[in-house]
Amino acid sequence: MSPQVDTLIRAAQRGDQDAFEQLVRTYDQSVLRLAMNLLRSPEDARDVYQEAFLRVYRNLHSFRFDCSFHTWLYRIVTNICLDQLRKRKVRKEETAVVETSEGPIDRMESYEEEAAEANPERSMWNRELKQRIESALVGLTPRERMVFELRHYQGLRLRNIGEMLGTTEEAAKNCLFRATQKMRGVLGDFI
Amino acid sequence: MSCDSVSKLIPLYFYGEVTPEEEDQVDQHVHECAACAAELEQQRAMAAAFDRRQAVIPPALLEECREDLMAAIAGGAPRQVKAVKGPWKLFLEAMSDTVAGFGRMRQPVGAVLLVLVGFLAARFTGVSGGSVSGVATNNAAMLSGSHIPVVREVKAEGDGTVRIQFDRREEVSGRLEDRNIRDLILAGSREGDPAVRVESVSLMKSHVDSSEFLDSLLNALTQDPNDGVRLKALDALKPMSGDSRVIKALSQVLLADTNPAVRMQAIDLMVTRHDDSLVGVLENVMQREDNSGVRSKASKILKDWNASIGTF
Numbered sequence: 190m191s192p193q194v195d196t197l198i199r200a201a202q203r204g205d206q207d208a209f210e211q212l213v214r215t216y217d218q219s220v221l222r223l224a225m226n227l228l229r230s231p232e233d234a235r236d237v238y239q240e241a242f243l244r245v246y247r248n249l250h251s252f253r254f255d256c257s258f259h260t261w262l263y264r265i266v267t268n269i270c271l272d273q274l275r276k277r278k279v280r281k282e283e284t285a286v287v288e289t290s291e292g293p294i295d296r297m298e299s300y301e302e303e304a305a306e307a308n309p310e311r312s313m314w315n316r317e318l319k320q321r322i323e324s325a326l327v328g329l330t331p332r333e334r335m336v337f338e339l340r341h342y343q344g345l346r347l348r349n350i351g352e353m354l355g356t357t358e359e360a361a362k363n364c365l366f367r368a369t370q371k372m373r374g375v376l377g378d379f380i
Numbered sequence: 381m382s383c384d385s386v387s388k389l390i391p392l393y394f395y396g397e398v399t400p401e402e403e404d405q406v407d408q409h410v411h412e413c414a415a416c417a418a419e420l421e422q423q424r425a426m427a428a429a430f431d432r433r434q435a436v437i438p439p440a441l442l443e444e445c446r447e448d449l450m451a452a453i454a455g456g457a458p459r460q461v462k463a464v465k466g467p468w469k470l471f472l473e474a475m476s477d478t479v480a481g482f483g484r485m486r487q488p489v490g491a492v493l494l495v496l497v498g499f500l501a502a503r504f505t506g507v508s509g510g511s512v513s514g515v516a517t518n519n520a521a522m523l524s525g526s527h528i529p530v531v532r533e534v535k536a537e538g539d540g541t542v543r544i545q546f547d548r549r550e551e552v553s554g555r556l557e558d559r560n561i562r563d564l565i566l567a568g569s570r571e572g573d574p575a576v577r578v579e580s581v582s583l584m585k586s587h588v589d590s591s592e593f594l595d596s597l598l599n600a601l602t603q604d605p606n607d608g609v610r611l612k613a614l615d616a617l618k619p620m621s622g623d624s625r626v627i628k629a630l631s632q633v634l635l636a637d638t639n640p641a642v643r644m645q646a647i648d649l650m651v652t653r654h655d656d657s658l659v660g661v662l663e664n665v666m667q668r669e670d671n672s673g674v675r676s677k678a679s680k681i682l683k684d685w686n687a688s689i690g691t692f
Contacts, residue, residue, distance in 0.1 A: 206453075209453075210446075210450065211572055213446070213449065214446070214572045214573055215572065215605075217442065217445065217446065218442060218574050218575065218606070218608075221437060221441065221442055221445060222435070222437060225435040225436075225437050226434065226435045229435060231437075231438055231441050234437075234441070235441065235444070235445055235448070238445040238449070239445065239448055239449055239452065242449050243449070243452060243453070246453055318429060322429060322430065322433055340395055340397075341395075341427065341430060342434065344607075344638075344639055344640070344641075346397070347395075347397050362392060362397060365391060365392065365395070365397075366388065366391055366392065369391035369423070369426075370391075372426060373422065373423075373426060376426055376429070377422065380422060380425040380426055380429055
């Protein structure tokens with residue numbers, strides 16, 4: 190933990206509101222990105238952001254510096270995201286187009302942009318790849334999805350991921366392996 | 381090692397999560413086994429496909445989340461669109477607040493009034509360095525002396541100008557040639573908000589030949605904790621890839637940056653031209669790098685340059 194973050198936490202624990210705001214600003218972009226990547230909905234990502242940092246605010250006094258603040262924060266965030274993913278599994282729904290304050294955006298925007306510029310065959314291939322990727326992700330358990338997300342997109346080490354999810358590095362490794370195998374099963378003949 | 385064992389290790393090998401011994405075994409095996417080499421290639425292709433699936437965060441979302449959070453902590457309602465208050469209304473509000481608490485706050489109130497008088501005098505008498513909107517501001521005065529502006533948002537406009545929001549409600553727009561705009565962009569590159577840093581750093585690209593922007597970009601590249609900012613700094617430094625200070629910073633990034641994507645781009649930028657003095661750096665990468673993609677890129681360049689990759 191950097192000395193600067195350490196100082197901010199201690200000041201925030203003493204009730205310094207500005208320090209808490211700075212602490213939030215240090216981490217909130219990656220929290221929002223994680224929530225957006227997992228949930229693909231600005232509204233759900235906003236809910237995760239709000240709930241996570243409110244929990245941090247209410248429980249910061251109990252943070253004892255026995256792990257990094259990043260790990261502690263991500264334990265909270267991943268728990269909230271896992272709950273959301275589990276609820277979705279029950280509802281068996283996941284929207285492709287999401288509404289934002291700037292109008293609807295497709296969660297696979299980068300593919301759409303590329304497809305628009307490419308030839309029809311390439312465009313069809315991209316659409317197919319997009320569908321397969323979504324199917325591959327839907328086939329993962331919430332925990333597998335989380336481990337993959339944290340390792341692939343957030344670049345966290347499996348040791349840290351295990352710590353965040355309250356499990357061992359070995360279990361996180363197994364989870365990543367299972368996730369990859371499942372996704373390869375869906376995408377295998379296509380890439 | 382059997383194909384079955386290697387197959388189980390391939391995802392972990394790809395993510396750099398195997399022991400050095402396992403890594404050697406997988407390396408050796410895929411070198412000799414076409415089926416496992418193809419499986420590894422498939423893993424890379426799959427990861428590349430997922431790389432392109434990053435969610436797009438609507439630009440205003442982060443700021444809205446922050447406002448909602450602070451409102452909730454303060455016990456208020458969720459964020460609402462704030463009406464823009466004119467300077468006269470602000471002054472009247474300040475006056476009414478001060479009069480209400482005058483009895484027990486005589487001295488502090490006097491100080492507040494003096495500051496207000498000074499503030500208004502400065503606002504209505506100064507010169508302006510750019511076109512200013514919102515609450516009228518003498519930005520030359522704001523940026524002079526010891527005042528360090530808090531940059532809230534930096535946005536490039538289509539006509540080549542930049543619009544910057546700073547401090548509480550000040551806004552200024554102008555071109556990068558404007559001294560005040562440049563100072564605000566430099567301040568933006570040091571802000572706590574990574575989104576502001578990303579935007580500020582991106583804008584420096586068109587004037588990277590200026591020494592202050594170059595210094596700031598090198599600092600962002602080697603010191604910024606945010607991956608996005610470092611990647612933007614790398615992109616902005618492209619026109620200066622032959623500069624000795626840039627090469628030195630890139631070498632540092634290659635050996636110390638925690639993000640493989642940043643290291644990968646640093647290599648790309650570093651080897652835009654053949655330079656024998658970089659061979660040592662790349663050999664060092666081969667020795668220390670734990671990401672197979674970065675290692676493979678460094679190895680390919682060394683081979684292309686007919687340099688040894690096995691001197692360690």
